[in-house]
Every structure is written in structure tokens, then in C-alpha cells.
Amino acid sequence: MSLILVSSCSDPSNVGLQLAPENNQIGVFFQEFELDAQVVLLDSFNTTNQGLLVVGNETDPYFGKTISTGYSRLFIEQFAERPRSDASLDSMYFFLDVVSVNGQDLDQPKLFSVHRLTEPLRDTLYFNFDELTYEASPLASAEVTFNDTKDTTLRLPVTEEFAQEIFNKMRRGEEFDDLFSFRDYLPGVAVNVAEGSEVTAGVNVGFGTGFQVYYSYVNDTVSTEYSINTASSRSFNGVKSDRTGTPTAVVQQPSIAYETGSKVGMKANLGMVIKIDTSPFDAFLDTLQGITFNQINFELGEIDEVPEGQNPLASMIMYMTNETNSILTRESDGQPLSVQQDGQPQIAFDEEGNEQPSIIAPAVLSYNQVEKKYVVQITSYTNAVYRKQLMRKDWLLYGDTPGAGGDAFKRSLRQFVLDKSKIKVRVIYSQRN
Structure with missing residues (x-):
């Protein structure tokens, strides 16, 4: 017409x-x-390796409820210096390199969380309807208030239990001998935002997104850093849509x-x-x-x-x-x-x-x-x-x-x-x- x-x-x-x-x-x-x-x-709709994790939870009268979860492998430098057995863990965070924010009520806190995958990303194409299983309890989480900030780095504290577990592996375990052994131990992460958040963040895949480990030895005055990030890592975005x-x-x-x-x-x-x-x-x-x-x-x-x-x-x-x-x-x-x-x-x-x-x-x-x-x-x-x-x-x-x-x-x-x-x-x- x-x-x-x-x-x-x-x-x-x-x-x-x-x-x-x-x-x-x-x-x-x-x-x-x-x-x-x-x-x-x-x-x-292929979402593999877009360079950005789309992490969102939105509701709309026309489109319904839309949830987007970012999935990524993790990367370690094989020859990076690892903490010795006498090292002590100072702190551990998961950083999210946020480059865009779109949402409502940005003056209110939004809960972001990072979860351990229970299955690996394969060397295949992933589409927006795909998803991977991950642990319900997060490895790291934090409430964030954006206000007018749309380009920032979020720092999510890692749970004490997981921080100590991975630090022990880092010091003594074979899991950090090479990238393949590491990914057998930790297949990757899923990043999401809590229901009702009404926000979507674009998170860069790269050196700025991942675990940052701070450790020291006796008599040290400054912590040493060890990075586990998403650089050179396969990723995709999975979307769930309820249009009822x-x-x-x-x-x-x-x-x-x-x-x-x-x-x-x-x-x-x-x-x-x-x-x-x-x-x-x-x-x-x-x-x-x-x-x-x-x-x-x-x-x-x-x-x-x-x-x-x-x-x-x-x-x-x-x-x-x-x-x-x-x-x-x-x-x-x-x-x-x-x-x-x-x-x-x-x-x-x-x-x-x-x-x-x-x-x-x-x-x-x-x-x-x-x-x-x-x-x-x-x-x-x-x-x-x-x-x-x-x-x-x-x-x-x-x-x-x-x-x-x-x-x-x-x-x-x-x-x-x-x-x-x-x-x-x-x-x-x-x-x-």
C-alpha cells in the first residue's frame, strides 16, 4: 500500500x-x-570474533526481553614470569575494558559478573543463537554506576576462593605450562549483566579485558603483576530473545x-x-x-x-x-x-x-x-x-x-x-x- x-x-x-x-x-x-x-x-547471524563482547539485559514493549552474553577464551603468555612458590597473593581483579554504554537509569548501579565456562569454545563459527554452559556462581562481580561515562575500565573483585585456587595453579601447576594446558583448566569466561539492569555495554576483547593478578614476596614494597587476558582469543556473543x-x-x-x-x-x-x-x-x-x-x-x-x-x-x-x-x-x-x-x-x-x-x-x-x-x-x-x-x-x-x-x-x-x-x-x- x-x-x-x-x-x-x-x-x-x-x-x-x-x-x-x-x-x-x-x-x-x-x-x-x-x-x-x-x-x-x-x-x-554470525557473531564470532567481532572484537567486542556485547553484554546486555534489556526489556522493550516492541522487542520484548533481550539478553546478550559475551563468551571468550583467555590467553596467557607462555614464557611470562610466573610467581614462585614463596609468592603471596595480594589481590586479583577481572577488568572489563568498556568502550560503549547504552541504557536507562545510568545513575543507578548495574551488576556485572564473570562466570567460568564449563565447556570450551571450539574452532568453529558461532551465531547469535548459540550459547555455552557456565557456572552459576560468578568468579568476579561488581555493581557499577556509569552516569555520563561511556568509556571506562570496570574492576571486578575476584572471589577469594577462586583467586586462591588459580594462584596456586599459577605458582606450582602444570596448567600454566602452555596455552593448551591452561585452556583445558579454564576454558574461558561468560560475561553478563543482571536481570533488570536495562543496560548494554560493549567490552573490548584484548589486553585490557581479563584477570590482573597482584602478588609479592617477603620484603617487597611493590606488587608484581601477572595478566590473563582476552587478547588473541576466540569470542562470540549469544542472544536470548523473549518476545512473548x-x-x-x-x-x-x-x-x-x-x-x-x-x-x-x-x-x-x-x-x-x-x-x-x-x-x-x-x-x-x-x-x-x-x-x-x-x-x-x-x-x-x-x-x-x-x-x-x-x-x-x-x-x-x-x-x-x-x-x-x-x-x-x-x-x-x-x-x-x-x-x-x-x-x-x-x-x-x-x-x-x-x-x-x-x-x-x-x-x-x-x-x-x-x-x-x-x-x-x-x-x-x-x-x-x-x-x-x-x-x-x-x-x-x-x-x-x-x-x-x-x-x-x-x-x-x-x-x-x-x-x-x-x-x-x-x-x-x-x-x-
Whole structure:
């Protein structure tokens, strides 16, 4: 279903689009139409080795209850100096190198905990629906109040029982002779945050996240340090989602487009995306002859109110899709197909000189914090479809920014929701004589 409005416009600034002064005249037309949308749960959402542990516990009236647990192996330097048998343990902490925080009531304490895995991470791919078993009682835990701090290091005291156990192994045991022996003893850790916390933290995997052991000898005035960290370690993020009683409760299977009432939404790490039905472009373009597109915007929003302390996804890519509800790829090289940036070539050529869709400059649907909208110009793309250079496809909106490093859609639980009536294409075009 779409709504199309047409008008001759002598002052296009009234509709929120910009035109060059020479085009600001009678014969310039404005048209707006809505695009329908559904939600899709992506299939095989791989969260292995994203470089960030997503540790969250959130509830939402649209998405329900979402829990994300970060799983990681641990790393030791094989030839690092170990404490001798006469060393005394001074203290032991598990540090979490937090680089992002998204949540509510950040002036209230949030309980983070680290648990010992009871099964190892294998050398395989892990997806967001995967999980590993771990001990119920934490090795380390602490309540943390973030306030306005979003980039910090959390220090969680290790329980006295485990601290003494691992310190004894460190001093005398074969468990620390090499990395394989160590991982047989301690397969890894699971990091989570307590139920009701309404917060998600992004924790760096690396030298800043792991155990820090402080020990000394008789007559020492300064402690010596020994590190057990997550550098060079396999990791993944597992997500549990309970959507019972919410509009997204109908979303049961991956790769199926679901109606969720008057609203649609997207949530990172859960792998829930928005599918855009672009068929209204056909009805619009079929009515045009002898025209020049001046500017075309694709807009979402404004989005529903976001609670204080939370941030929506910063940007999205518009991937091509069809009835499979998966990201389509280019035949020549398997690269994902997406709408390309305005002013960039929409068509490329393969080694044999045949035309094919360009893939090197994906358009970015960016969030405008003032207007609370996602907006992108798609003039070049629409022109390529109009001239039959590209075949129109539906879009899967995916919450990432190309070239930013890592996949942002796998590195948080950020989300947004909006009314379907606020998904629009706004066009200004000129009629040629």
C-alpha cells in the first residue's frame, strides 16, 4: 500500500528538499509516496570474533526481553614470569575494558559478573543463537554506576576462593605450562549483566579485558603483576530473545517477512531488520516521461521516542533483497548488492565488459538527531532504475556503516521503532520541454 501526492511547486523549500536557484520555477514538481515495510529475522547471524563482547539485559514493549552474553577464551603468555612458590597473593581483579554504554537509569548501579565456562569454545563459527554452559556462581562481580561515562575500565573483585585456587595453579601447576594446558583448566569466561539492569555495554576483547593478578614476596614494597587476558582469543556473543506478548511475538523463523501491526523496528545483535517494499517506485516511474530528477530522498521517521541514556542505530545500508528475504549478491564475485551513494556510478563492468551493479560505495542512511529521522539521497539510484540500467529490488535495511571497521550491527543492542506511515520517498523533478 502506498500514498502518492503530486504538486507543482514554485518554492520547493516548503517541502524540505533543496533545489538550485535556476530550478526554482514553474514546471518543477514535488511528489511523495509511502513504502510499506515488514520485519525479518536474519538467518545465520554470525557473531564470532567481532572484537567486542556485547553484554546486555534489556526489556522493550516492541522487542520484548533481550539478553546478550559475551563468551571468550583467555590467553596467557607462555614464557611470562610466573610467581614462585614463596609468592603471596595480594589481590586479583577481572577488568572489563568498556568502550560503549547504552541504557536507562545510568545513575543507578548495574551488576556485572564473570562466570567460568564449563565447556570450551571450539574452532568453529558461532551465531547469535548459540550459547555455552557456565557456572552459576560468578568468579568476579561488581555493581557499577556509569552516569555520563561511556568509556571506562570496570574492576571486578575476584572471589577469594577462586583467586586462591588459580594462584596456586599459577605458582606450582602444570596448567600454566602452555596455552593448551591452561585452556583445558579454564576454558574461558561468560560475561553478563543482571536481570533488570536495562543496560548494554560493549567490552573490548584484548589486553585490557581479563584477570590482573597482584602478588609479592617477603620484603617487597611493590606488587608484581601477572595478566590473563582476552587478547588473541576466540569470542562470540549469544542472544536470548523473549518476545512473548509484544508485536514481534509473531516473528518466529528467520528469513520470513512478518507484519507487526502499524510499527516496524530494528534491533542490533538480535539480527532483526526492516524489509522495505519498493514496488511503489514502479507506479511512480511509469507515469513519467521527459523528466529530470533534481533530488530524491528516502526517509524514515521521525522514529519513536528513545529513552534517555539510549541511542538508536547511527546509520544503515540498503541491501537488495527479494522473496528470499536475504541479502542478494552479485553473480560475478558474490559481493552484496546495495543502493549506491548519490553521484557515484550505479553500474560497473565485469572483466568481459558486461554491465553489472556497482558495489563499491554503498549509500548510508544516516540518523539526524535533531529531526529524529534517517535520511539519504537516492537520486542516482532512482535514475538508474528509471533508465532500466538497474532492476528494481526490495531493500533490507541493515544497521552498519561501510568502511567504519567491524560490523556495528553485531556490536550492540541498539534499536529503533517507527510508524510504517513515516517511511517515505520525497521527489523533486523537472519537466523537460
